[in-house]
Amino acid sequence: MTIEDDVRTMLRRRADEAHVSDDAWERIAARLEERPPRQLGRAVAAVAAAAAAFVAGVLVWPEPARQVVVPPAASTTVPVDLPPHLWAGEPGQNPAEVGMSYLRDRLGPGSRAVTGRPTGPDTEVGRFVSGSALTELFFRQVRDRWLLVAVTSDLVPIHGPRLVDGVVEGTVVAEAAGRLTLNGRVHQVRPRDRIEVRTAADGDRGRLLAVLELEDGAVALSELWIDERDDPATPDGGLVAVWPATDAEGIEALQAQADSGERPDLLDPRAVAGAFLTEVLAGSADFGVQDLRQGDASSGEVPYALADGADGTVLVRRSGGEGSIWYVVGATSASLEIAELRREETHLVADVRSSMSGTLQWTGAPPVAVRSGEIVSIGRPDTPVGSYPVVVRLVDDGSTRAVVAELSRT
Amino acid sequence: MMTTVWEEPLVELYRDRYEPMVRLAYLLTGDRAVAEEVVQDAFVNVHRAWDRATNPPAYLRVAVVNGVRSWGRRRNLELVRRPAPPDPSVLVADEMWDALQTLPHRQRAAIVLRFYEDLPDARIAELLGCREATVRTAIHRGLAKLRKEIEP
Numbered sequence: 001m002t003i004e005d006d007v008r009t010m011l012r013r014r015a016d017e018a019h020v021s022d023d024a025w026e027r028i029a030a031r032l033e034e035r036p037p038r039q040l041g042r043a044v045a046a047v048a049a050a051a052a053a054f055v056a057g058v059l060v061w062p063e064p065a066r067q068v069v070v071p072p073a074a075s076t077t078v079p080v081d082l083p084p085h086l087w088a089g090e091p092g093q094n095p096a097e098v099g100m101s102y103l104r105d106r107l108g109p110g111s112r113a114v115t116g117r118p119t120g121p122d123t124e125v126g127r128f129v130s131g132s133a134l135t136e137l138f139f140r141q142v143r144d145r146w147l148l149v150a151v152t153s154d155l156v157p158i159h160g161p162r163l164v165d166g167v168v169e170g171t172v173v174a175e176a177a178g179r180l181t182l183n184g185r186v187h188q189v190r191p192r193d194r195i196e197v198r199t200a201a202d203g204d205r206g207r208l209l210a211v212l213e214l215e216d217g218a219v220a221l222s223e224l225w226i227d228e229r230d231d232p233a234t235p236d237g238g239l240v241a242v243w244p245a246t247d248a249e250g251i252e253a254l255q256a257q258a259d260s261g262e263r264p265d266l267l268d269p270r271a272v273a274g275a276f277l278t279e280v281l282a283g284s285a286d287f288g289v290q291d292l293r294q295g296d297a298s299s300g301e302v303p304y305a306l307a308d309g310a311d312g313t314v315l316v317r318r319s320g321g322e323g324s325i326w327y328v329v330g331a332t333s334a335s336l337e338i339a340e341l342r343r344e345e346t347h348l349v350a351d352v353r354s355s356m357s358g359t360l361q362w363t364g365a366p367p368v369a370v371r372s373g374e375i376v377s378i379g380r381p382d383t384p385v386g387s388y389p390v391v392v393r394l395v396d397d398g399s400t401r402a403v404v405a406e407l408s409r410t
Numbered sequence: 411m412m413t414t415v416w417e418e419p420l421v422e423l424y425r426d427r428y429e430p431m432v433r434l435a436y437l438l439t440g441d442r443a444v445a446e447e448v449v450q451d452a453f454v455n456v457h458r459a460w461d462r463a464t465n466p467p468a469y470l471r472v473a474v475v476n477g478v479r480s481w482g483r484r485r486n487l488e489l490v491r492r493p494a495p496p497d498p499s500v501l502v503a504d505e506m507w508d509a510l511q512t513l514p515h516r517q518r519a520a521i522v523l524r525f526y527e528d529l530p531d532a533r534i535a536e537l538l539g540c541r542e543a544t545v546r547t548a549i550h551r552g553l554a555k556l557r558k559e560i561e562p
Contacts, residue, residue: 003556004525008526010504014436015433015436018436018445019432024446111466132458
């Protein structure tokens with residue numbers, strides 16, 4: 001044998017002595033957590049959650065993880081009656097696939113991953129980690145499709161999005177140095193640079209897309225869809241209702257529909273309360289509504305009872321007398337109460353008191369477990385819109401036990 | 411509510427390449443614990459550079475080799491201050507293995523990459539950041555030292 005053969009034999013024998021720890025992936029995940037993305041607030045938790053998901057997929061889950069099949073970049077079969085969205089998946093695609101397809105369209109080809117979790121019966125929040133940057137993707141399910149409705153990163157937040165006279169306006173703040181592409185225009189930015197954007201809307205709708213490429217190669221992005229009619233609210237306020245619209249313009253538009261005979265249901269406060277509960281509960285509980293208990297000519301309460309016996313009240317109002325549509329301004333429950341609503345730097349946070357145990361759910365926020373008698377905080381990113389209705393459900397064993405809703409008072 | 415797990419390319423890379431890379435790192439360092447540590451650091455680096463890495467497995471191997479080199483430098487500094495105790499894994503009598511531990515990093519890496527990974531000179535040169543001729547020289551000198559150690 002030659003010396004080369006001896007070396008080969010020795011190396012192969014010695015390589016077999018190498019040791020792979022059972023907790024190897026957990027240790028990698030821990031190191032990822034030691035170097036968190038530069039998302040403010042919940043970044044570490046997000047990475048930890050992603051790491052935990054990886055661990056589950058590699059070491060614990062008995063079934064192999066799914067392959068992500070990246071679909072074509074553009075869909076030509078999206079129905080026209082879907083609500084406003086940034087990106088629509090094909091029927092049957094999961095949010096990960098929708099998110100991957102969206103990222104491929106906005107950022108170009110590349111190896112990426114989207115992790116996420118459900119936040120409600122028809123909502124999920126996805127997380128895209130690019131090096132040191134974290135971007136959150138908000139999904140909503142409509143019929144058989146998942147829609148991507150908002151994308152936010154605290155590294156490149158969009159403030160004050162609005163659509164005025166056919167022009168989309170907003171302010172983008174770069175939280176790190178890099179190359180900012182804002183609706184197609186490139187800016188070299190330093191930390192805390194503020195870039196004002198004004199761009200023509202597409203009719204009564206518009207989009208703001210901000211992509212920040214950091215100096216270390218990481219990418220963060222925010223994208224919002226702004227609709228002149230349906231925009232739920234702006235940071236300047238104007239929030240008047242929880243449902244079926246949230247601002248005065250939306251209510252006026254619905255009033256016009258009622259006046260033309262298209263929406264006679266909105267003239268019936270009991271029907272309005274029932275429709276609100278149907279949407280909020282999303283099949284997670286049966287309920288029955290009672291007749292309106294009218295306060296004055298333009299306001300009242302609609303009591304309701306859930307199938308398991310819990311009850312509550314839907315607060316309704318109308319802007320005028322007979323012929324004016326009713327809208328929901330809040331919902332109360334004997335079991336659930338929003339003790340305080342506050343705006344933190346990047347999140348809107350609700351302190352919720354519950355007299356029952358279960359899980360609190362608020363669209364866009366991670367679910368929070370609560371025990372009877374506790375007050376717990378639940379928060380969601382405040383970037384997509386500056387102000388919006390707060391609707392929190394208490395869920396136990398898959399059923400909604402209580403609902404509380406109110407207008408943001410912050 | 412159960413967390414949704416979506417396939418992550420890094421996980422796939424881990425499944426495919428973690429153990430082979432630990433073996434490579436062990437041959438390069440001679441230390442089981444350090445080998446795992448280096449490979450885990452390499453995975454973190456790959457994760458951070460994922461968007462730029464056109465070939466993640468190749469990037470991973472580069473990160474491992476570089477990680478071993480960095481570890482070697484740190485160890486040399488420590489050895490200057492305080493001689494390290496022998497690793498229990500090298501107490502088993504194996505003259506060639508022992509001799510491999512004494513080779514300079516470039517010679518040792520060149521030998522391992524050639525005779526364990528079966529890489530061509532050009533690829534080894536890329537990994538070590540040197541010319542192909544330097545690779546051939548390193549292998550020649552390394553083998554000569556090993557031969558000398560095992561000769562009766």
